[in-house]
Amino acid sequence: MPIYTEKDDKLNVKLTGTENDITIRLDCYYGTKASLAFGDNQLLNCGDTLKIRSDAGASGRITFSGSCSNPQGGTIKVTHTVLRGEEVLFTYTFPNDYTGTPPYSATDKTPSYEFRINFTQS
Amino acid sequence: MKILYTTIFLLFTIQVCTAQDPKSLESLKAPSMPAATIINTQVNEISSPKSLKALETALLNNFMGSNKNIIIPNDYALELNPFYLTPRKNFNYLSYLEDSCFSGRIMWRNLSLSVASTTNFLIKDSVGVNALGFGARTIILNGKVSPAAKAAYIAADKNLNQAHQANALIRNSINNFLDNTASVYSIANVRAYILSQSYIDSDITASAVNQIFDAVPADTKENQIKPVVDSIQKVLNLEKSAAAFNAQLQNIKTDRYGWRMDVNLAYALSFPTNEFDFSISPRWGLWGNLSYKPLKNLKDANKNITGKEPSDFEFIALGRVIRNNSDFVNRYSPMDTSFRMGNSYDFGLRAVYEYKKFSIALEYIYRLNRNTITRNFEGDTYSKDVDSHTEKYVLNINYKISDNTILSYNIGKNYDNVAGINGNLISGLTLNLGFGDMKVQDLYKKAQQEKLGL
Numbered sequence A: 001m002p003i004y005t006e007k008d009d010k011l012n013v014k015l016t017g018t019e020n021d022i023t024i025r026l027d028c029y030y031g032t033k034a035s036l037a038f039g040d041n042q043l044l045n046c047g048d049t050l051k052i053r054s055d056a057g058a059s060g061r062i063t064f065s066g067s068c069s070n071p072q073g074g075t076i077k078v079t080h081t082v083l084r085g086e087e088v089l090f091t092y093t094f095p096n097d098y099t100g101t102p103p104y105s106a107t108d109k110t111p112s113y114e115f116r117i118n119f120t121q122s
Numbered sequence B: 001m002k003i004l005y006t007t008i009f010l011l012f013t014i015q016v017c018t019a020q021d022p023k024s025l026e027s028l029k030a031p032s033m034p035a036a037t038i039i040n041t042q043v044n045e046i047s048s049p050k051s052l053k054a055l056e057t058a059l060l061n062n063f064m065g066s067n068k069n070i071i072i073p074n075d076y077a078l079e080l081n082p083f084y085l086t087p088r089k090n091f092n093y094l095s096y097l098e099d100s101c102f103s104g105r106i107m108w109r110n111l112s113l114s115v116a117s118t119t120n121f122l123i124k125d126s127v128g129v130n131a132l133g134f135g136a137r138t139i140i141l142n143g144k145v146s147p148a149a150k151a152a153y154i155a156a157d158k159n160l161n162q163a164h165q166a167n168a169l170i171r172n173s174i175n176n177f178l179d180n181t182a183s184v185y186s187i188a189n190v191r192a193y194i195l196s197q198s199y200i201d202s203d204i205t206a207s208a209v210n211q212i213f214d215a216v217p218a219d220t221k222e223n224q225i226k227p228v229v230d231s232i233q234k235v236l237n238l239e240k241s242a243a244a245f246n247a248q249l250q251n252i253k254t255d256r257y258g259w260r261m262d263v264n265l266a267y268a269l270s271f272p273t274n275e276f277d278f279s280i281s282p283r284w285g286l287w288g289n290l291s292y293k294p295l296k297n298l299k300d301a302n303k304n305i306t307g308k309e310p311s312d313f314e315f316i317a318l319g320r321v322i323r324n325n326s327d328f329v330n331r332y333s334p335m336d337t338s339f340r341m342g343n344s345y346d347f348g349l350r351a352v353y354e355y356k357k358f359s360i361a362l363e364y365i366y367r368l369n370r371n372t373i374t375r376n377f378e379g380d381t382y383s384k385d386v387d388s389h390t391e392k393y394v395l396n397i398n399y400k401i402s403d404n405t406i407l408s409y410n411i412g413k414n415y416d417n418v419a420g421i422n423g424n425l426i427s428g429l430t431l432n433l434g435f436g437d438m439k440v441q442d443l444y445k446k447a448q449q450e451k452l453g454l
Helices: B035-038 B051-062 B094-096 B105-112 B147-179 B187-195 B206-214 B222-254 B328-331 B439-454
Strands: A002-003 A011-015 A019-027 A034-036 A041-044 A051-052 A061-068 A078-086 A085-094 A112-121 B076-080 B112-122 B128-145 B256-271 B284-293 B295-299 B303-309 B313-322 B339-355 B359-376 B380-401 B405-413 B426-435
Touching: A011 A078, A011 A085, A019 A034, A019 A041, A034 A078, A034 B128, A034 B147, A041 A051, A061 A078, A061 B147, A061 B222, A085 A112, A112 B147, A112 B256, B035 B076, B035 B112, B035 B128, B035 B187, B035 B284, B051 B076, B094 B147, B094 B222, B105 B128, B128 B147, B147 B187, B147 B206, B147 B303, B187 B206, B206 B222, B222 B256, B222 B295, B313 B328, B328 B339, B339 B405
Parallel strands: A002 A112, A011 A112
Antiparallel strands: A019 A051, A019 A078, A034 A041, A034 A061, A061 A112, A078 A085, B076 B112, B112 B128, B128 B256, B256 B284, B284 B313, B295 B303, B313 B339, B339 B359, B359 B380, B380 B405, B405 B426
């Protein structure tokens, strides 16, 4: 099965220069197991929250690599909530929000996926 | 009274197992569920949707006719576990190891709702009509998981988590390697870069990484390295870990020791005119099974005790109440207009012993029928409760000749008919043969492995 790769320009965050951290939270539903890696081997498992970067700083982009499965054969659903401090910037749900290539196949029992977040100066 | 003894010798039943499951004959056993039991239908397969979308598809496919009219499918059953349909945010699979008694959480987790249908629900000698069965069952005493099974399950859970972590981390490292403009692409350089990462020998072993890269074709281009490594890793690691975890998950759900108890509730609804605007309930029932399986010592080749595991012996007690609707019986199955069927009370015992390839099960059920006889005398109706009892016993012996062949012998007596004593003795020798070859998924995996030179 392929790696489901989201469109490069889909997920964007405008940096506002505050002292807040930009974080990502990984939540899994319906019995899905998942792991997400990014940057310098930072790793999240279901329920984890981790700092991505600071809100102050230069523009850039970060690629996230995910791996998931549902051992009981049920629905696969993984949400990635990006926050600035306590403020939720957006939630990206795999595979519900996935619009990349190749198209998602519901028969894939162990989907691998990737998405990128672009950070731009406001 | 006529006592009829029917003996059936050498009843060979050859059942065909398709290529879907060539490894076991377990799939050939007729599954049981309260909804099917209450309408006396035996289904070959139960549809078990695990998402709302799958439930919608199952209902539309089976209960919707070509003209978008509602139909009743024959010998169809659907069982739904509502727990699976709830979001279960960040569900912890280790919570399946809980063994507390009468826990609301365990009852909710094991609750299943079922619907069964038949077009051959007998109301007279040979008149079959549409009927639906509705059922619910849950476990209120869940037994305990043996220490060995618990350890194996925890290890399988950890392995699957690590397989996901490895998949995500290795792909992330390849991204970092490819994004670094100073990197010179070669498979050896990618391998060396991954082996230099901090997670090696903590979350992922170097030998696992080397095993993956040994299988990467030498001519793999830069833009193909990620999907190739990803697919090899899945075949070597992730899919195996997922299958092993699933096997351990099934094991800890079913192979428990100590006291277990389940309760079942079922309600039957028949459509004597085969029209949906007229229905009548023939019966409903409530029953429970209480079982006990002791622990036994687990020994190694030198007969040293290395641990404990559930015993090969299991004892099960059954209690059941079936409430027959006398209006239904008198209207559609009249045996005697002065006779009104009442409740049936069943009390049963079953003992099962398995030893290597042999298994033996002895079952006895005592049934008490409490009926009412009415008489009209000078314009007044008089009634009287009358008890009658009947019993059923079966001895079942199985011998597993091979994974695909089981020889079984049954001997026993079924219930007497409620209208009279029609004793019957049943004896049957059954040979279950499983036919089938490699599963499509296995073929696909094998082809993929050959393609990758594994």
